[in-house]
Amino acid sequence: MSTTATPTQQPAADARGTGLGRLSWPLALTGSILMIAGSLMSWSYNPRVLGDLTLYFNPGALQIQMILVGLLGLVFTLSVRGPLRKLGRFLDAGRALQRLGLGAAAFMALVLVAITLEAGGLINADPGAWVVLLGAVLAAVGGHFSTHRPDRDITGVRLPAWAEILLIVAGVGAFLFLAADALSLRDPWQFVLLLGTVGILCAALAGARFFDWLGIVASRHSRVLMLAAFVAAFAFPLTQQGSDANMSIATQVIIFAATAIGLNIVVGLAGLLDLGYIAFLGSGAYVGAILSGSAFSTIGWTPPFFVTVLIAGVFTAILGLIIGSPTLRVSGDYLAIVTLAFGEIFRYAMFNLDGNNGPNLTNGPNGIPAIPDLNFFGFDFGKSHDLFGFTITRFSNYYILLLIVLAFIILVFVRLNDSRIGRGWVAIREDEKAADAMGVNTFALKLFAFAGGAFLAGIAGSIKAHQDVSVTPDQYQFLESAFLLSAVVLGGMGTVGGVLIGAVILKLLPEKLRFFSEYRLLLFGLLLVLMMRFRPEGLVASKRRKLEFHEEDEQLAADIQKVHLREQQ
Known part of the structure; x- marks a missing residue:
């Protein structure tokens, strides 16, 4: 391992260096050990709660997760004083321990709430849960009063190329395993607590500045990262054992992500607040449905699907030009209001194109059902297929097709972002008047951003129509536009990885949290509030x-x- 970092001045001891400051390391060590030991004990008297946590020295899934948290706490503790002290020169172990302890304490509080609600009272909680809670509090206190600070810049650490590549591949593989495990969970409490564990680990590693270093490693091996991510994504259907329910969620995530990347051009690069973007996805879906050959289609022409996709993309791009020409002469709040109105106008127009209030194109509120499955050169997307002993279901077929489309959309976004056009968009976003004064054709570039984003959404919509089997106006409401915009802001405007992560979070969470019914939007709102407070730049920020x-x-x-x-x- 090599490093080009320069030493930084070690801050002088403050009030933390006395009293509890001297006890911070023993407290953190004791807390980490208690979290591990408590996870080997029984947490609940009732075996039907949270996957049977009643056994000693035979931990369940949640207990294994907490053991991992405790082991990470032990690593941070021993990097302050112990055999891992060299590692502590680069890691802010004190801040990491504080975050880890607070997260673990919140995790155990949720476990106790779940035991209380599911088992009929807090009396059903066994000593192991309380031991882990005590350990989490001790670790948080130890981290808070720690005087340890790194004296080297972690961003300067450089491992051998093969080790960095191996780390990237291992990280992508871990994400694949985590996604498969999360979708397989049926108990909503276990799903929430799994997300809590991931949040604890990420918060602790972020506090130690590990992700700052990992981002630099990823930028050095960006092609390896992209290749590994797509290999893992293509392998995902093989982990679902033919589950159509899980693959249905996965296809919706891919469609959502592809559409959000198109919106990222408009919002993330050009800085144009669009609140009606879902209309472009709906336009592509309606074009795909009308030209699909459905018995309810109002046009008796069924071109090859590749032609349909091109028509859908071009039609939505033209629609973007028509809408953008007058609306892009305003900006800020006025632009947001106009695009919001456009989204609602599109939905009501689809209601009225029923042959009574207008030409019969969309069948009004009934939409276009019975859209046939795609068939490429004899490959029927509506049937299951066997591949190397694995069953590839209908939704898996569409998932793989959508991944290919997503790869194309990502390629377009990256190329545009790195081009002169992308630099012009960024200049407009930063200061439109200054960009105009420097000779940038601001109106043409804004119009191109609107049309380009609409084109990508239209392509995704044409495939969505076949995957959903039907298209109705109610599918394209303002709330969907709000979720798309939230995915861009939450993940990180102007980035690809951030938008993909944001799309996964915002599409997966509502599906898995149906247990909370009407409280799902409340939880979603709280998540956004916390993100805007503590990380306004997004999860993966430029x-x-x-x-x-x-x-x-x-x-x-x-x-x-x-x-x-x-x-x-």
Whole structure:
């Protein structure tokens, strides 16, 4: 392992260096050990709660998750004082331990709430749960009062190329395993607690600045990361054992992600707030349905599907030009209101194109049902197929097709972002008047962003029509536009990875949290509030947006400058 980092000044001991400050390491060590030991004990008297947590030295799934949390806490503790002290020179172990302890304490509080509700009272909680809770509190206190600070910049650490590539592949494989495991869970409490575990681990690693280093590693091996991600994505259907329910959710996630990347051009790059973007997805879906050969189609022409996809994309792009020409002359709040109105106008237009209030194109509120499955060269997407002993179901067929389309959309986005057009969009987003003064054709570029984003959404919509079997106006309401915009903001505007993560979170969570019924939107709102408070730049933010939201963070600016210089070298 090599590093180009320069030593940083170790801060002087403050009030934390006395009293509890001297006890911080023993407290953190004791807390980590208690979290592991308590996870080997019984958590609940009732074996039907949370997957049977009643056995000693035979941990269930949730207990194994907490053992992993405890082991990570042990690693951070021993990096402060112990055999892993060299690692502690690069990691902010104190902050990581504090986050890990607080997260573990919240996790155990949720476990106790679940036991209380599912088993009929808190009396059903066994000693192991209380031991883990005590350990989490001790770890948080130890981390809070820790005086340890790293004296080296972790972003300068450079491992051998093969080790970094192996780390990327292992991370992608872990994400594949996690996604498959999350979809297989039927108990909503177990699903929520699994997400809680992932959140604890990510928060602790982020506190240690591990993800700052991982982002640099990923940028050095971006092609390996993209290849590994798509290999894992194509392998995902093989992990579902022919489950159509899980693959249905997965296809919806891919459609949502592809559409969100198109919106990312408009919002993330050009900075145009579009609240009616779902209309472009609906336009593509209606074009695909009308030209599908359905018995309810009002046009008796069924071109090859590849021609249909092209027609859908071009039609939505033209629609984007028609809508964008007058509306893009306004900006800010006015643009948001106009696009919101466009989304509602589209939906009501689909209601009225029923032969009574207008030409008969969409069958009005009944929509176009019975859309036939795709058939490419004898390959029927509506039937199951066997591949190397694995069953590839109907939704798996569409999932693989959508992955190919998603790869195309990502390629278009990346190429545009790295081009002169992309730089023009960024200039418009930063300061439209300054960009116009520098000779940038702002109106043409904004119009192209609108049309380009609409084109990508139309392509995704044409496939969605066949996957959903029917198209109705009620599928394309304002709430869907709000979710798409939230995916872009939550994941990180202007980035591909961030939008993909945001799409997965916002499409997967509502499906798996049906147990909470009407409270799902409340939880979603709380998540957004917390994100805007603690990480407004998004989960995967570009360097520029990090500085925009953290201008006062001089250390962040210095780190980004170092990374930029290393990339130039």
